[in-house]
Amino acid sequence: MEMNLRDVKWSRLMHIVLRQVLRQGVVLPALCLSTLLIAQLTNPMLAQCEQRSPLLAQSSADHNKGLDSKAPAKVQKELPPVESSPHESKPAQLNVPILKSDDSKIKKETGEEGPEKGKEGSGRKAVSSLILTVKLALMEDARLFPYEIEVEVGSDEVTLMGKVSTEAEKAAATEISSTVATVKSVSNKLEVVKELPEMIAHKHDEIITRHVKERFAKSATVTAANFDVKTEQGVVSLSGTVRFQVIIFEAAEAAREVLGVKAVKTDKVKIESEG
Numbered sequence: 001m002e003m004n005l006r007d008v009k010w011s012r013l014m015h016i017v018l019r020q021v022l023r024q025g026v027v028l029p030a031l032c033l034s035t036l037l038i039a040q041l042t043n044p045m046l047a048q049c050e051q052r053s054p055l056l057a058q059s060s061a062d063h064n065k066g067l068d069s070k071a072p073a074k075v076q077k078e079l080p081p082v083e084s085s086p087h088e089s090k091p092a093q094l095n096v097p098i099l100k101s102d103d104s105k106i107k108k109e110t111g112e113e114g115p116e117k118g119k120e121g122s123g124r125k126a127v128s129s130l131i132l133t134v135k136l137a138l139m140e141d142a143r144l145f146p147y148e149i150e151v152e153v154g155s156d157e158v159t160l161m162g163k164v165s166t167e168a169e170k171a172a173a174t175e176i177s178s179t180v181a182t183v184k185s186v187s188n189k190l191e192v193v194k195e196l197p198e199m200i201a202h203k204h205d206e207i208i209t210r211h212v213k214e215r216f217a218k219s220a221t222v223t224a225a226n227f228d229v230k231t232e233q234g235v236v237s238l239s240g241t242v243r244f245q246v247i248i249f250e251a252a253e254a255a256r257e258v259l260g261v262k263a264v265k266t267d268k269v270k271i272e273s274e275g
Contacts, residue, residue, distance in 0.1 A: 130153050130158070130180070130182060130183070131151045131152070131153055133180055133181075134151045134153075134158055134177050134180050134183070135149070135151055137176050137177065137179070137180055138151075138173060138176055138177070140176075141172060141176055143168075143169050143172055144164070144169060144172060144173055144176070146197075146200050147162060147163060147164055147165075147169075147196070147200075148162055148163075149161070149162040149164075149173060149190065150162050151177075156184050156185060157183075157184060157185040157186060157187050158177055158180075158183050158185070158186050158187065159186075159187040159189060160173055160174070160177060160186065160187070160188050160189060160190050161189045161190065162190055162191070163190065163191045163192075163193045163196055164190050164191070164192055164193070164196065165192065165193060165194060165195075165196040165197050166192060166194075167192055169190075169192075170188060170190045170192055173188060173190055174186050174188045201233055204234070204260060205231040205232055205233065205234070206231070207260070208231045208234065208236065208258060208260045208261055209229050209230065209231045209236070211259070211260075212231070212236055212254070212255045212258050212261070213229055215254045215255065215257060215258055216229075216251060216254055216255075218254075219250065219254065221247055221250060222247065222250055222251045222254060225240055225242045225247050225251065226240060227239065227240045227251055227269070228240055229255075231261075233262070234260055234261060234262035234263075235261075235262050235263045235264075235265060236255045236258075236261050236263070236264045236265065237264075237265040237268065238251055238252070238255070238264065238265065238266050238268065238269050239268035239269060240268075240269055240270070241269070241270045241271075241272050242269060242270075242271060242272065243271070243272050244271070245271055248266050248269050251266075252264045252266055
């Protein structure tokens, strides 16, 4: 209010002075005087604004300080202190199911499975056959290995049936069978056939011939040659006609890979001349 009254007085005074100066015709002094009056009028306003600005800044700082001091108290009021329970102090334990195989593996590694396994095994009986036991014993002898000997088991004795080539081999079969546990007596009905080794060899030769032909069928070149194959005492003989010697060599290599082949003869294979 005081500021407004003061401004009015200064403005009236300025108008009066300017009017008197203009009447006397002095322009430059009038401008200087008006500038001085304006400066006097504005300086008090600026000073008053400068006095008000520190007060406003201080009041704003006091207000913010009050908010900051109240905020922690509110947070502390809203969040009650957390109390640690005895259950939380212990680490959580996961209940992982243990498979039966894993459990047995652990027992085996730790040695806990030993007594239980021994008890379980002691209650079982070994499954065996007297017929198979006697046959296995006969097959362990090199003299009787080539022969097919049948075994029958009765109430009190074991019966041997089949063919052997000599009387010595027949006696050996009786002796070996009698050494088997639980065998009380042996009835030897084996037939002695002197030609049996040759018959067995011929059978083996037939098997070798079949295998050689199967080997030839894997090569298109050898198959096209259409070799005649014969085997005697393990010796393979080839016959036929081819255009190139390399085909004969390929057939001989294939026959040599068959088990039981002792040699390969190719003297009966002819090479066809180009003329």
